[in-house]
């Protein structure tokens with residue numbers, strides 16, 4: 001288990017101060033895969049480096065299995081850090097060493113005797129499916145295989161905690177999927193607690209039990225992934241289910257409906273249409289496999305302003321669905337005089353980020369854009 005408490009890290013360079021991590025609280029449960037999402041510059045890497053103490057935080061605490069890392073004396077700290085494995089985006093392999101040699105390296109540093117080392121290397125290579133490539137050099141293997149070496153190396157010291165900084169960001173989608181699959185399998189088999197950071201929504205969708213979204217050094221949203229997706233106003237939901245911006249149409253109500261696996265089997269659209277004898281227009285939507293179940297999101301349009309749809313909205317909520325009424329586009333402009341009625345219902349988008357969606361244009365890109373500049377105001381998409 002990893003507990004991060006009120007963590008703060010400020011970089012000071014030539015008179016400039018950057019608060020990279022600004023009071024972060026996070027708990028990663030034993031055996032869980034926890035994803036931290038955020039745009040470039042959000043403070044994700046700094047957070048991770050504070051967890052394995054590559055970076056000394058200015059204040060706050062990091063506890064691993066209840067032990068306060070910052071309070072440990074040097075000798076115990078080294079041992080504690082051995083219990084933390086780390087994998088990186090660019091693998092960091094030694095080009096002059098074979099695959100087996102790279103995996104053996106941390107064992108040599110730990111002073112593991114030669115015979116035991118060989119045995120352990122074989123075991124580790126088997127774990128990541130690289131036995132046949134033991135004698136290859138990094139230049140002779142693919143990116144995915146290099147990351148497998150990185151993972152084997154990170155597991156050498158039998159860590160209980162694995163940290164991953166954009167481990168799949170340099171890989172193509174297919175290879176990414178296989179690496180994520182491997183990580184999930186290893187986490188289950190070895191009881192590893194995994195804290196991974198990524199700017200890719202897809203990573204969270206595929207393997208994370210819980211997630212947090214970071215922006216400008218702070219956690220703005222956190223919880224179990226399925227729970228987050230069903231929470232009104234969730235940025236994660238918006239990111240995972242990119243929906244086309246609706247054409248602003250006067251006299252209609254646009255509603256985002258999020259549902260979990262159970263309600264996915266219930267035909268709520270036809271039930272709504274039948275019960276109220278209305279035409280329900282489907283504007284977009286998707287159903288995604290999240291962990292063991294399905295979560296779906298649908299954007300629908302009902303005739304009439306939000307005020308006249310109170311019963312219809314209650315009907316959806318009573319069916320156990322998460323219901324968010326979209327404010328009419330251009331709510332502060334000519335056409336959207338009714339924004340108040342809609343906004344009050346769900347409390348979503350309090351920061352008005354959705355209204356900015358149109359300005360961004362290509363909102364369909366399924367990640368946060370590795371090179372996008374951070375802005376306190378910018379939504380994830």
Ligand SMILES: Nc1ncnc2c1ncn2[C@@H]1O[C@H](COP(=O)(O)OP(=O)(O)O)[C@@H](O)[C@H]1O
Pocket residue numbers: 011012013018019020038039040041042043044045046047
């Ligand atoms: N070593 C450093 N010295 C000064 N500023 C840094 C350093 N590392 C990161 N930063 C700054 O801290 C902020 C967070 O960076 P980082 O943790 O790398 O974000 P992320 O991993 O989310 O892209 C950025 O504004 C970055 O420029």
Ligand SMILES: [Mg+2]
Pocket residue numbers: 041044045046
């Ligand atoms: Mg980073």
